[in-house]
Amino acid sequence: MNDLSSPASAAPPEEGGALTALLRRSPPANSEAEQALLGALLTNNKAYERVSDFLSPAHFASPLNGRIYEAIARRIDRGMLADPVTMRAEFEHTGLLDELGGTEYLVRLLTAMVGIVNAGDYGRAIHDAWVRRQLIEIGETIVNNAYGMADGTDGPTQISLAEETLFRLATDKGQDGGFVTFEQALTGALEVAEQAFHRTGEVSGLTSGLRDFDKKTGGLHPSDLLILAGRPAMGKTALATKIAFSAARAIQREAGEKGEKPRGAVAIFSLEMSAEQLATRILSEQAEVSGERIRRGDIGQKEFDRFVRVSRELATLPLHIDDTPALSLSAMRTRCRRLKRTRGLALVVVDYLQLMRPALGTRPESRVLEISMITQGLKAIAKEFEVPVIALSQLSRQVESREDKRPMLSDLRESGSIEQDADAVMFVYRDEYYLQQRMPKDSAFDSMDKYQTALEEWHRKMALVHNKAELILEKQRHGPTGTIPLYFEGEFTRFGDLDTVHDV
Known part of the structure; x- marks a missing residue:
């Protein structure tokens, strides 16, 4: 019995010793690299070019070394010489030399320098130590918040805050980025052109499933932010769902032809409708069973069997x-x-951006600024992941006050930031919806003949716009604008190509 209890009784001291050792550990730092880099900079100012695009004074573990680096960088940026003689005079003037312990520290920096060719490696070592210090600080904050030290934040909010902090650290890319040669840029442009050459239908990007839209835009392109706007009941969600579904099916088909698994997925962020409602829309469209009848249970056995069969076919879609x-x-x-x-x-769809919140920890002063932050963030997502992002947007009510209710750029809510950040802005419009509301009423006419004449005229106009919609491409950064005619089937909330040549 005593033998069994002995190890347990010995455990607490071991754990306590490990915790004490953990608390006594110093944060990651590389003082040798800091001194070597500063020595290289003082010896040859050209070494600054190797680190200036990613290293800042805040990255130094030693505040004094950071101040020296800042002073050297300031002189070099002004086109002035930064060597031991000039820096000594500046340090004496600012009092920094006394804090350093005199000129001996400058001598130590010069002797610590191995060679300016290693300046980039010194800088990356300094930056890496800074990243690890930040990770430790973030970890401590997460632990303290989890113990309840942060007032008014529940568990999910703390997770989101931690993710946002880690993302900001991850996107401080430091040495990444910078200029690329024109030759490299041309290589990328040729790759895009080659993709368009080998694909059918003149589509270089991801297909939208809409023939005329793909012809006008070349498909959905990486890093593009596309805004799809419209008034309620115009069919924004239905059209976005159509595009998302078509893109997912194209990805699956392409992978199947190569005998591979799909290499990309389509993400739909539905902030207004539930996943089940969205799935029902897609099933209704593909099975050609009215969504309204599905919800009421007003379908026969054959329709239900078709509904189930189609759902099994769609279950493997990368959606x-x-x-x-x-x-x-x-x-x-x-x-x-x-x-x-x-x-x-491969594609991100957001329904819709006015329901989103900006990054946690930010408090915009106005709704316009908040929307601006969201659109800028969506554009950043498109660029970071190199995928097209389609964001749905509401239109202001001023559309309803005009005789011609076709939307314009000025109709976008908080339109300035949305229009500026978007690579393409398009509006979905259905004249049938508005014309339906203007059906003549007999009470508005003083004779039955006038009412019948007005009703016949209304029926004539309705026949012209029945099952027709317009996709108004109001802005396109990389191509022409214009109106694209679409077919809309209200029963299944389904958009498609409008064949105007073979209309009967």
Whole structure:
């Protein structure tokens, strides 16, 4: 019995010793690299070019070394010489030399320098130590918040805050980025042109499933932010769902032809409708069973069997739906990153941007500024993951006050930021919807003949616009604008190509 209890009684001291050792550990730092880099800079100012695009004074573990680096950088940026003689005079003037312990520290920096060719390596070592210090600080904050030290934040909010903090650290890319040669840029442009050459239908990007739209735009292109706007009941969600479904099916078909698994997925962030409602829409469209009748249970056995069969066919589509309400920009970015890592990412659809929240920890002064932050964030997501992002947007009520209710750019709510950040802005419009509301009433006429004449005219106009919609491409950064005619079947909330040549 005593033998069994002995190890347990010995455990607490071991754990306590390990905890004490953990608390006594110093934060990551590389003082040798800091001194060597500063010595290289003082010896040859050209070494600054190797680190200036990613290293800042805040990255130094030693505040004094950071101040020296800042002073050297300031002189070099002004086109002035920064060597031991000039820096000594500046340090004496500012009092920094006394804090350093005199001129001996400058001598130590010069002797620590191995060679300016290693300046980039010194800088990256300094930056890496800073990143690890930040990770420790973030971890401590997460632990303290989890113990309840942060007032008014529940568990899910703390997770979102932690993800946002980690994302900001991850996107401080430091040495990444910078200029590329024109030759490299041309290579990328040729790759895009080659893709368009080998694909059918003149589509270089991801297909939208709409023939005329793909012809006008070349498909959906990586890094583009597309705004799809319209008034309620115009069919924004139905059209966006159509595009998302068509893109997912194209990805699956292409993978099947190569005998591979789909390399990308389509992500739909539905902030207004539930995942089940969205899935029902897609099933209704593909099975040609009215969604309204599905909800009421007013379908026969054959229709139900068709509904089940189609659902099995669609179950393998690389289509993912997130119906979290009031999703924040940071949470959306994190979920996109997870999906890209596990399944790949080819397209992001957001329904709709006015229901989103900006990144946690930000408090915009106005709704316009908030929308601006959201659209900028969506554009950043498109660029970071190199995928097209389609964001749905509401239009202001001023559309209803005009005789011609076709929307314009000025009708976008908080339109300035949306129009500026978007690569393409398009409006979905159905004249049939408005004309239906203007059906003549006999009470408005003083004779039955006038009423019948007006009713016949109304029927004539309705016949002209029946099952027709317009996709108004009001802005396109990379191509022409114009109106694209579409077919709309209200029973199944289904959009498609409008064949105007063979209309009967």
